[in-house]
Amino acid sequence: MLGEPTRLELxxxxxxxxxxxxxxxxxxxxxxxxxxxxxxxxxxxxxxDVLREGRTAHYSLRGGHVERLVREGLNHADHVVSGEQPHQ
Known part of the structure; x- marks a missing residue:
């Protein structure tokens, strides 16, 4: 699910x-x-998650755990690509 570049960008x-x-x-x-x-x-x-307000839908990450997962996953990928040492 998370291996698709467009989904990661979203x-x-x-x-x-x-x-x-x-x-x-x-x-x-x-x-x-x-x-x-x-x-x-x-x-x-x-x-x-999606919150509908009239005809407009607002999409958001489902909670802080998902947000941290996304941030940490992409930061890890950045370290791998850039060669930067991992955090302790």
């Missing part, structure tokens, strides 16, 4: 707070259909 964007589909589409440069399908998979996996 998750990273949601570490900043709730995002609408339009905001996510504009940020990742993918089609609305593609972003919606990725969000549906993330919701099904239990890592993303």
């Amino acid at each position: 998750l990273w964007l949601m570490t900043r707070g709730p995002q609408t589909v339009t905001e996510l589409v504009n940020a990742v440069g993918a089609s609305r259909t593609s972003v919606s399908q990725h969000l549906a998979k993330l919701r099904h996996a239990g890592v993303v």
Whole structure:
């Protein structure tokens, strides 16, 4: 589930707070259909929540544990790619 680059980018964007589909589409440069399908998979996996306000849906990470997982996972990947030593 987390091995797909677009999903990782969507998750990273949601570490900043709730995002609408339009905001996510504009940020990742993918089609609305593609972003919606990725969000549906993330919701099904239990890592993303949706709050509907009228016709607008706001997607967010499901709690602080998921946010920390996303941040730490991407920070770890950055260390591996950059060669920076891991934290103790």
